[in-house]
Amino acid sequence: xxxxxxxxxxxxxxxxxxxxxxxxxxxxxxxxxxxxxxxxxxxxxxxxxxxxxxxxxxxxxxxxxxxxxxxxxxxxxxxxxxxxxxxxxxxxxxxxxxxxxxxxxxxxxxxxxxxxxxxxxxxxxxxxxxxxxxxxxxxxxxxxxxxxxxxxxxxxxxxxxxxxxxxxxxxxxxxxxxxxxxxxxxxxxxxxxxxxxxxxxxxxxxxxxxxxxxxxxxxxxxxxxxxxxxxxxxxxxxxxxxxxxxxxxxxxxxxxxxxxxxxxxxxxxxxxxxxxxxxxxxxxxxxxxxxxxxxxxxxxxxxxxxxxxxxxxxxxxxxxxxxxxxxxxxxxxxxxxxxxxxxxxxxxxxxxxxxxxxxxxxxxxxxxxxxxxxxxxxxxxxxxxxxxxxxxxxxxxxxxxxxxxxxxxxx
Numbered sequence: 001x002x003x004x005x006x007x008x009x010x011x012x013x014x015x016x017x018x019x020x021x022x023x024x025x026x027x028x029x030x031x032x033x034x035x036x037x038x039x040x041x042x043x044x045x046x047x048x049x050x051x052x053x054x055x056x057x058x059x060x061x062x063x064x065x066x067x068x069x070x071x072x073x074x075x076x077x078x079x080x081x082x083x084x085x086x087x088x089x090x091x092x093x094x095x096x097x098x099x100x101x102x103x104x105x106x107x108x109x110x111x112x113x114x115x116x117x118x119x120x121x122x123x124x125x126x127x128x129x130x131x132x133x134x135x136x137x138x139x140x141x142x143x144x145x146x147x148x149x150x151x152x153x154x155x156x157x158x159x160x161x162x163x164x165x166x167x168x169x170x171x172x173x174x175x176x177x178x179x180x181x182x183x184x185x186x187x188x189x190x191x192x193x194x195x196x197x198x199x200x201x202x203x204x205x206x207x208x209x210x211x212x213x214x215x216x217x218x219x220x221x222x223x224x225x226x227x228x229x230x231x232x233x234x235x236x237x238x239x240x241x242x243x244x245x246x247x248x249x250x251x252x253x254x255x256x257x258x259x260x261x262x263x264x265x266x267x268x269x270x271x272x273x274x275x276x277x278x279x280x281x282x283x284x285x286x287x288x289x290x291x292x293x294x295x296x297x298x299x300x301x302x303x304x305x306x307x308x309x310x311x312x313x314x315x316x317x318x319x320x321x322x323x324x325x326x327x328x329x330x331x332x333x334x335x336x337x338x339x340x341x342x343x344x345x346x347x348x349x350x351x352x353x354x355x356x357x358x359x360x361x362x363x364x365x366x367x368x369x370x371x372x373x374x375x376x377x378x379x380x381x382x383x384x385x386x387x388x389x390x391x392x393x394x395x396x397x398x399x400x401x402x403x404x405x406x407x408x409x410x411x
Contacts, residue, residue, distance in 0.1 A: 006032045008061055011101035016057070019097050025050035027210040032058045035152075040183045040202040044190045045210040046334045051186050052094045055080070055154050060095070062152065063127055064102050074105060074125030075149040081131055081173060083161040084307060085110040085281055086288065091156065092130040104128060111135040112281040119144055133161070133169035140176065150177040155201075158187040158194045160307045167197065174201050188307075189327040219337030220317075222345045224357065224368040229350035231376035232320060233264055238375060239318075239346065240270065240298075246315030247291070250300045251332055253321040258300045261320065265298060275301035303328055311335065319347040322356040326363040351382040 003016050003024055024032070027045045034041050035058035045051050059078045082088040092108035099106060106128035109118045115138070122129075122144055129136075129145070139145045153174065155161065161170060174183075183202050187194050190209075198205065227235045236250075252258045255276040265272040273287035273296045284305070291299045292311065299306075303323065314336040323329050329347075336343025347368065349357050361367055 001029055003057075006057075007036065008032075008057060009064060011064065012057060012060055012098060015098050015100045016053075018100070021053070025054075027051055027208065028054045028057070030208050030210065031055065034206050034208075035059065035182075035184065036061060038062075038182050040205040041208060042185045042187075042190075042198050042202065042205045043208040043210070044187055045208070046188050046331060049210055051156070052091055053098070055156075055184050055186065056091070056095050056098055059128065059152050059154075060099050060102060060104060063104055074127055076126060076129045076146065077149055078128040078152045078154070079131070079147065079150050079173075079177065080129070080154040080156060081133060081136065081161075081170065082156045083132065083164050083166060084157075084304070085112060085132060086284065086305075087157060087307065088130050088132050089285075095128055095130065099128075106130065109135050109139060110281075111138075115139070133166045133173060136173060137169060147173070147176045148178065150181050152182045152184065153177050154184045154186070156186050157307060158185050158197065159189045159191060160304065162191075162193050162197065164304060167193070170197070171201075188331050189325075191325075191327075219341065220333050220343040220345050222333065222347070222366075222368045223371045224347050224349060225371055225374060226349050226378035227374075227376050228378055228382065229352070232348050232350065233261065235348060235374060235376045236261070236318065236320060237264075237268060240265075244316050244318070244344070244346065246297065247294070247311070247313070248298045248316045248318060249306065249311070249314055249335060250298065250318040250320050251306070251323075252300060252302060253323075255302060257321065258302060262300050265300075270298055271296040272298035272300060275299060275305040277302070277305060303332070306335075312338070313341055314338075314343065316344040316346065319345065322347060322349055322353045322360070324356055326356075326360045329360045330364060349378075351378060 001024060003013055003021070006024060006029070008016070027043065027049045031041060031043055031054035035055060043051065043054065063077055080091055082091055088108050088110050092106060095106040105126045107121045107126045108130040110132040111134050118139070122139065136145060140147065155170060161167070185198050185202060185205070225235060250261065252261060255278050258274050258276045262272055262274040273290055275284055275287055279287070287299070290296050317333050317336050319329065319332060323332070333343070333345035336345065347357070357368070
């Protein structure tokens with residue numbers, strides 16, 4: 001199938017061809033006709049499957065074909081809400097590329113940067129708005145964004161949106177749009193909370209599941225390393241020196257963990273950058289740009305910061321900290337091994353993460369090969385360290401003994 005078979009018009013086909021796309025991906029084949037038919041849809045597909053074009057191309061087609069669209073004083077007629085600044089910027093760039101030969105204008109707004117330039121862009125009038133939830137609501141409160149004319153509302157990366165606590169903002173935004181709008185929901189995974197949200201805002205939606213969340217990428221070789229938590233950094237350095245080469249994406253659970261590993265790698269002579277929510281927008285963009293240009297070959301990130309990042313020919317993914325949500329593992333390793341390239345995924349499992357690896361293997365229905373030939377093996381009998389909570393008998397006992405000694409000193 002070609003893009004022509006999807007009944008897209010000449011201006012859009014020309015832009016798509018110049019962007020280097022020959023044939024639509026599976027998610028595009030299945031989604032574009034339904035969007036053109038004005039259906040509400042729920043699409044579950046992993047990063048790298050072409051989700052953005054799946055909604056961007058038909059939205060441009062629908063808006064372009066509206067001959068009665070106002071040419072002056074443009075109204076926002078399509079709204080795409082994205083959870084992170086990086087994702088919003090990426091989506092906006094795609095809209096700009098695909099709309100090159102149309103008279104449609106698009107813009108992106110997000111927090112963490114000056115609001116004044118965004119106000120100026122909105123004042124000139126646009127057809128398509130890509131936004132993060134917080135900044136969108138801020139500008140709406142100032143009467144600078146009018147959502148009364150929205151025809152298509154897109155919620156992208158819905159699972160991440162809910163993980164980041166945006167569910168109330170999303171519901172507010174949805175209510176600000178007209179009742180008769182078309183709603184498109186895209187998500188890498190479909191947990192129960194996303195299903196609940198979909199049921200509350202979509203009307204008789206068509207469901208598209210292109211890549212089941214339980215399937216791991218076919219072009220990715222997986223290896224599992226059992227290692228004490230205190231030795232994970234040493235194991236990481238050992239593998240970087242002896243085995244893992246090329247462009248590498250390392251996942252850590254926390255911002256503190258990202259910073260700690262980043263400093264260690266720099267001290268050991270590696271070229272590395274980091275991505276997490278506490279870094280400014282410019283810092284995050286520069287870090288990603290340096291990684292894509294091969295100025296650095298290692299990028300350390302949290303799941304939230306890395307979501308939606310489009311990196312071509314990524315050689316390896318390291319799960320320094322295993323995710324407690326098994327679908328996240330599938331999403332992580334799916335960033336490597338794309339197209340015809342082979343990728344590699346290395347996972348470090350400490351004693352307290354054994355339950356995580358068990359649920360991951362149950363989800364993907366694969367026993368990940370174990371590599372035990374390394375300098376920091378985990379004792380098979382090792383059990384997770386249980387930290388006593390405040391108020392436990394142990395701590396109360398210590399406190400009472402100390403107080404007795406104190407009393408003796410006073411008397």
